[in-house]
Amino acid sequence: MTQELALATYGLTKQFERHLAVNDVELQVESGEVYGLIGPNGAGKTTLLRMLAAAEEPTTGEIYINGDRLLRDNSNPRLKQRLGYLPDDFPLYDDLTVWDYLDYFARLYCLKNAHRRRRLHEVLELVQLTSKRHSLISTLSRGMKQRLSLARTIIHEPILLLLDEPVSGLDPIARMQFREIIKILQAAGMTIIISSHVLSDLAELCSSVGIMELGCLVESCSLKELYQRLSHQQIIISTLGNLEVLEAELKNNLLVQGWEILPHQNTIKVNFSGNPEESSELLRSLVIAGIPLTEFHCTQEDLETIFLKLGHKQVS
Known part of the structure; x- marks a missing residue:
């Protein structure tokens, strides 16, 4: 069954000294889904996403991506290259141009010359920043910067995209633009897990949702089932x-x-x-x-x- 899932976790737990941030989470996300993760501040959403991105070591439990065990060591470097993670506080380099910023990260992912240039053009078109490719990042609006951050996150064509509060602080038009990009990525077959407090956006985007409370996953089901049962x-x-x-x-x-x-x-x-x-x-x-x-x-x-x-x- 694990082989059929884009993501599966078993007994996933993270303890910080006396604080239990994530408690025995059993999460299953099917390939091609947009899965919404909701819950109040302090519920454990960010810690869960950091573990899924291999940025945080679980205290106990296991993570599988497309059936392969995800570990923070060097046992499966190709698996980590299939992940895209956009944290809510990732810095941008204001003194770089849009093109140079994306080119820098494409090189970090070892994209070769012709493929790298083609990929930069593709993601710039997707996030509607082609006309800004020679602009300094410092001159971009907040919505443009967030779209640029997403472009950086998908430059290497990940199979699993992890987004932590990606529309935080954006105005309605910028949020709408971001939603449309997510829909295009899903249509292309990408599996997306998105944490957000803007529940109207998640209701429009997601096929399934998980609700976290005090480190526990208290609900995880399709949006349709949730509405049928509780709405x-x-x-x-x-x-x-x-x-x-x-x-x-x-x-x-x-x-x-x-x-x-x-x-x-x-x-x-x-x-x-x-x-x-x-x-x-x-x-x-x-x-x-x-x-x-x-x-x-x-x-x-x-x-x-x-x-x-x-x-x-x-x-x-």
């Missing part, structure tokens, strides 16, 4: 009439689990435990009751809401 249906209802009349009608439905009045004009968000047929029946009953509806649409709790609920359960 409750919600219905947004607006009326031209009196909200109290609408609320009185909602109280008659046993599948209505409560509601919240939204700041919009005469709008309620209803927590509903029924299926689509039963929500359709709720709509029918409101119309029959003569309530003048202007909006009735079903939605699901998003990833952020699920995460907050899970976090509350862990604390309580």
Whole structure:
């Protein structure tokens, strides 16, 4: 089974003196997945990614990349060359040009002349920095610098990409550009593990997620399964009439689990435990009751809401 996975860990643990940063993590990521790693600060996400990148020695446990054991010694140097790791604080060299910076790292990865030049052109085009190739890094915007960092991380064509808070501090447009690059890399067959606090980005990018709490991996499953299991249906209802009349009608439905009045004009968000047929029946009953509806649409709790609920359960 390990052979079919891009990444597998067994009993992975990291202890810093008295602090247990990562506790017995069993993680499996299939080839070609974008796997989102979420959790509060101090949950162990960065330490886990550092171990996966061979930048940190596990206290105990094993890591396998495409079925091969990953060790920090010199037993399998080619395996480490198949990893790409972008930490959240990797320095850029402001006095270099974009081209010279990438060329420097390409040489470190022993890319030969013709292949190296071709690869530099490819990654610059991918991260939309071709027009900036002769610019000093000091002149780039924050979003451009982050895209350059990603270009450096993939210059050697890794099979497993590890990204630690890659969109931290970026504006919405820069985040959107970064997301589009990640989608292209996934389409090319790369396996990506991405840690982020921007859960809306992860919900759009990821096929699976892992939730960490106090060093433990408390959830690890496909995003679809997570939504099916933990995301409750919600219905947004607006009326031209009196909200109290609408609320009185909602109280008659046993599948209505409560509601919240939204700041919009005469709008309620209803927590509903029924299926689509039963929500359709709720709509029918409101119309029959003569309530003048202007909006009735079903939605699901998003990833952020699920995460907050899970976090509350862990604390309580």
